Amino acid sequence: MANVNENFLKLQDSYLFSTIAKKVAKFTEENPNKKVIKLGIGDVTRPVIPAVLSAMHKAVDEMGTKEGFRGYGPEQGYDFLRNAIVENEYKNLGIEPDEIFVSDGAKCDCGNIVDIFGMENKVAITDPVYPVYIDTNVISGRSGNFNESTGTYENIVYLPVNSSNNFIPELPKERVDMIYLCFPNNPTGTVLNKEELKKFVDYARKNNSIILFDSAYEAFITEKDIPHSIYEIEGAKEVAIEFKSFSKTAGFTGVRCAYTVIPKTVYGYTKAGEKVSLNKLWNRRTTTKFNGVSYVVQRAAEAIYTDEGKKQIKENIEYYQENARVIKEGLQEAGFTVYGGVNAPYIWLKIPSGMKSWEFFDMLLNEANVVGTPGSGFGPSGEGYFRLTAFGDKENTKEAVERVVKFGKTLAKHNKI
Ligand SMILES: Cc1ncc(COP(=O)(O)O)c(C=O)c1O
Numbered sequence: 194m195a196n197v198n199e200n201f202l203k204l205q206d207s208y209l210f211s212t213i214a215k216k217v218a219k220f221t222e223e224n225p226n227k228k229v230i231k232l233g234i235g236d237v238t239r240p241v242i243p244a245v246l247s248a249m250h251k252a253v254d255e256m257g258t259k260e261g262f263r264g265y266g267p268e269q270g271y272d273f274l275r276n277a278i279v280e281n282e283y284k285n286l287g288i289e290p291d292e293i294f295v296s297d298g299a300k301c302d303c304g305n306i307v308d309i310f311g312m313e314n315k316v317a318i319t320d321p322v323y324p325v326y327i328d329t330n331v332i333s334g335r336s337g338n339f340n341e342s343t344g345t346y347e348n349i350v351y352l353p354v355n356s357s358n359n360f361i362p363e364l365p366k367e368r369v370d371m372i373y374l375c376f377p378n379n380p381t382g383t384v385l386n387k388e389e390l391k392k393f394v395d396y397a398r399k400n401n402s403i404i405l406f407d408s409a410y411e412a413f414i415t416e417k418d419i420p421h422s423i424y425e426i427e428g429a430k431e432v433a434i435e436f437k438s439f440s441k442t443a444g445f446t447g448v449r450c451a452y453t454v455i456p457k458t459v460y461g462y463t464k465a466g467e468k469v470s471l472n473k474l475w476n477r478r479t480t481t482k483f484n485g486v487s488y489v490v491q492r493a494a495e496a497i498y499t500d501e502g503k504k505q506i507k508e509n510i511e512y513y514q515e516n517a518r519v520i521k522e523g524l525q526e527a528g529f530t531v532y533g534g535v536n537a538p539y540i541w542l543k544i545p546s547g548m549k550s551w552e553f554f555d556m557l558l559n560e561a562n563v564v565g566t567p568g569s570g571f572g573p574s575g576e577g578y579f580r581l582t583a584f585g586d587k588e589n590t591k592e593a594v595e596r597v598v599k600f601g602k603t604l605a606k607h608n609k610i
Contacts (some may be wrong), residue, residue: 200334203346207324209570210234213554220558230593231564232520232581235379235539237444239512241493242505245443248496252489263488268480270295270452274491277498278452282437286424292456292472294479295494297486299409299438299451303373304329305482306405306434306453309474310461314370317350319362321380321571321578323407326373344573353574354381356543360532361389364396372397374423375407377414380571380580381541382517382533386418390426397432401462403471404433409451412442412510413517414536430456434471441538443497443506450486450494513538516590517583523594524581527601538583541568545604553579560603561596 213233221229255261269275275290282288296302303325316330327349330336337347345351350369352362360383365372374393376385385393397404406423414421423433438451445451455475460468496502521534524542534540542565544553550567557563557579568578583590 198332200332200336203331203336203338204328205339207570209566213564213566216555216558217564220562224562227562229558229562229564230585230589230596232585232590232593233564233566235582235584236446237441237509237513237584238586239444239509241444241448242497242502242509244496244499244502244505245448245493249489249493252492256488266485266488266491268483268485269293269476270486271488271491274495277495281498283422283424283454286422287430288424288454288456292454294453294455294475295486295491296451296453296483297449297490299407299436299440299453300325302436302451302453303405303407305478306436306475307333307335308478308482309471310371310403311464315348315350315368317352317365317369317372319374319378320345320351320353320573321568321575322373323375323379324571326375326405326407351572351574354378354383355574355578356530356532359383360541361385364392368400368402370400370402371405372402373405373407375409377408377410377419377537378533378539379410379537380539380566380568380575381578382535382537382539382580383541384414384416384419384536387420387426388418390420390423394423394426394429394432398428402432403459403461404429405436406433407436409436409438410441410537410539411437412506413514413538415514416536419536424454424456430458432459434459439494439497442510443494443502444509445494448490448493450490512587513583516585516587519590520581520583520594523598524601527598528605529601534583540581540583542579542581544568544577544579548577550576550579557597557600561593561600563593563597563600 274295275293278293279290307329316335318326336349339346350365354360354362360381411421423429423435435454439445455472457472459471461471517534520540521531524531530543532541550569554567566580568575
């Protein structure tokens with residue numbers, strides 16, 4: 194008899210996006226003449242940039258020649274890409290190419306990283322949260338059961354972020370070993386400045402904890418004092434692992450390429466208290482379970498760092514940033530309180546008092562024919578909030594905002610906002 198990993202049975206089914214899809218399908222069926230605009234999904238819509246496309250074509254052609262053909266590549270990524278990442282992302286931060294591990298996605302990396310950590314570790318996450326951090330710790334057995342009444346897993350430390358703490362998580366009140374931080378944040382679109390992030394780095398150094406820093410939305414940062422990498426913070430190279438992705442930066446959600454940075458100065462401990470290099474463990478895990486990202490895709494990623502590539506990517510990011518601005522300013526004009534949207538493609542809207550996230554979803558769909566994501570789907574502290582994304586088409590985004598503004602004005606008339 195083969196037993197199953199019963200931790201999977203503790204997982205809560207995520208009905209979030211399937212429930213949204215069902216509600217939208219029903220609405221569309223009942224209202225075939227209404228144009229529904231979706232500002233709910235976190236996927237990009239701009240096509241792959243020409244610089245990347247031509248690098249891919251070239252690499253594909255190389256693969257068809259005797260001299261250019263490549264079989265298995267290095268599991269950690271080709272030197273040409275690891276060097277380009279160091280040169281362009283970490284030039285003055287002292288990160289070296291063998292501290293970069295190229296992968297097929299930050300989602301997999303954030304999930305797989307749990308392999309190298311002990312089961313007894315206490316894990317902290319911010320709430321609301323990108324669900325991968327929590328679910329992968331549940332699967333690997335670091336949580337207790339799900340508590341229906343609180344909406345949280347036992348044995349996981351939740352760090353709520355909401356308008357009362359200005360979306361800045363407090364340091365854990367109890368000692369934790371692993372802390373997941375995602376900034377710019379999905380879903381709230383908020384950021385930590387250097388001083389705020391330093392508090393976490395100092396906490397981790399004091400407590401021998403590790404920070405797992407997801408920086409998938411770094412390219413959207415516009416303000417000055419916001420760190421683009423956790424390694425800008427003094428001491429972070431002793432305690433932090435950084436996850437980065439080309440998905441949102443360069444429209445690679447379908448192409449698939451990302452990387453994880455583990456400085457050689459980051460250590461975990463055995464139960465006997467011996468220091469173990471996490472870079473070495475991750476390298477071992479990677480060479481055992483992964484055979485590398487395809488040559489064609491790594492050449493595509495490299496092309497992002499050419500002058501042409503940088504220029505084209507900037508245009509795409511600016512396109513989404515402009516959408517974020519239009520959404521944010523439109524909603525504010527309509528009287529809503531909104532967060533995020535300045536250093537991130539996500540706008541986090543405070544729902545008019547007394548209303549739940551799903552009620553607001555239904556109302557917005559019915560009255561404005563606009564789809565967003567209920568904040569409660571990202572954790573208990575997301576209740577009362579709603580996420581809109583800037584990844585849509587410019588014209589549709591404008592139209593959606595006009596409709597939401599109109600809807601907001603009717604709510605305001607009834608003193609609901
Ligand atoms: C916070 C965060 N990290 C990671 C990812 C996934 O990145 P990738 O496409 O590289 O797997 C996402 C995708 O939405 C995300 O929101």
